Amino acid sequence: MSSLESVQVEYTRYLEKERNLSEHTIRAYLGDLEGFLQHLEKQKVDDVASITIAHIRSWLANQQVKGGARTTLSRRAVSIRLFTKWATKKGYLNKDVGATLATPKGHRTLPEVLSVVDASTAMDSLATRVAEEETPLSKRDCAIVEVLYASGARVSELCGLDLDDVDYNRNTIRVLGKANKERTIPLGGPAIKALNDWLKNARPSVATDKSARAVFLGSRGGRIDQRTVRTVVYEALSALEGVERMGPHGLRHSAATHLLEGGADLRTVQEILGHASLATTQIYTHVSTERLQKAFKQAHPRA
Template identity: 40%
Template sequence: MDLSQLLDDYLHYLKAERGLSDNTIASYGLDLQHFILYLQQNQLESLAKINKQVILDYLGQLTKEGKANASIIRCVTSLRKFFQFLRQEQLIENDPMTLIETPKSEKHLPEVLSVEEVERLLVTPDTSQTLGLRNRAILELMYATGLRVSEVINLKLEDLHLDVGIIRAMGKGKKERIIPIGDQAIKWISAYLDNSRPILCKNKRSPYLFVNFHGERLTRQGIWKNLKNEVKKAGIKKNVTPHTLRHSFATHILENGADLRIVQELLGHADISTTQLYTHISKKRLSKIYNQAHPHA
């Protein structure tokens, strides 16, 4: 069977039977399309020709192309799951991935804003303008809750319970969690709901909290683009992404005495080891402050 057809069958299986998200399926698809292109360029389209050495040569090619370690790890995962599917469907007798080890990930501490930098960023949007007020509400919400950008864009009006200071978020794996929200975020979200959102929606009715100028749900790219503009106006030189606010939220509440298990619950981490990354950030910042402040450091 043609490899492209096999890939289509596999992606359909991921959606129909495994119920994976569109983003995850798209990610697997891009990795496997790149692999199939490599096979075609090297006259290796037949499944019978794909063995451990072919896989190793391909991964070596990715390294030569300068692919990031994280990208190669993701590619190995994509290939592993694809060949498991082919084995399951009895399209191959031997899985070439069984003897391929997954590269170890490089541990990088994420970028974190200081409290002063966050404050500068929050006051940057021009709240006298319709979009500025919306952007202020988004920034306040993200810093107050540590929500992922995907969770922010999928928030619906029915998820808000501002009168009791909580919101409901749907995280990875469709896991629901309840998150407290502070007075400042409530204030700016309420102002957005009263003054900006009706103007943006015009005559449209959208269930989503944050909408664009056409009254449609704001996208990940829209939030990323708006954040970049606000960061530039705030004069912050760090590489800030929507996830930076999530990292900053977790780091700041840990530094102020929050329990690690509470932070895990707030962030929606399935594994506490993921949350423990933020303790390393706090220690690194502590050392930096000590070295700057102590006369004999």
């Protein structure tokens, strides 16, 4: 007999040490498992070996009644399937009761993206701010937004950039993505120019003994954090007409969409974004189609 609590501790170690998952993913999986185990306790189930497919289905049904989104239910089903597969392999379950669990299909929400004109306007306004203010942080903020839009990098990847990751000969940056997968991303001329301006003409005046090799720094000299980057992007895009509150991920979506609209193939965009699956990248083809249809309806007299 294995208590739910002791198995949960062992499973946590498995996710952290063996699966090499991101901190965010581990937190989501453990949150789902915690909810499921609480449901089991209410069902008077205190032994892992007693878990059945009916327990899992009743938990998911309970979540649905409470208004859980289909995408959330889908993720929770995946979480529990991973847990039961592990528990079976470890001998806590006689058979994998979650293997036959169907995953609720989530509605795919198409990401909001900037138009090419809006993206250009945002970059131009940042360059204007740099020219007017000539402050280290204005140069930093301009470089941050330019690099995010040029590369489609995740905010965590941008914050993790070190000086050695910038290659001026090839105009590329090297980032560490999910599951510690490294990839190289090309940057365009404006992004390289803004980055070079920050690193050579502004970073030295902000740097302290806490800066180490970090490319982007906070106002106190330490490596910049994700919250600060989000604030920078929010403020940079806030003046654009008709654009809802958009953060770094919106720039990532915009970069991917504009690459595809410009003729890049899916495999190339997949490589740039660091997607493990091509299916994840394909959502941007739907975004482009929607934008095409919208433009057609607005512009064609017989639309």
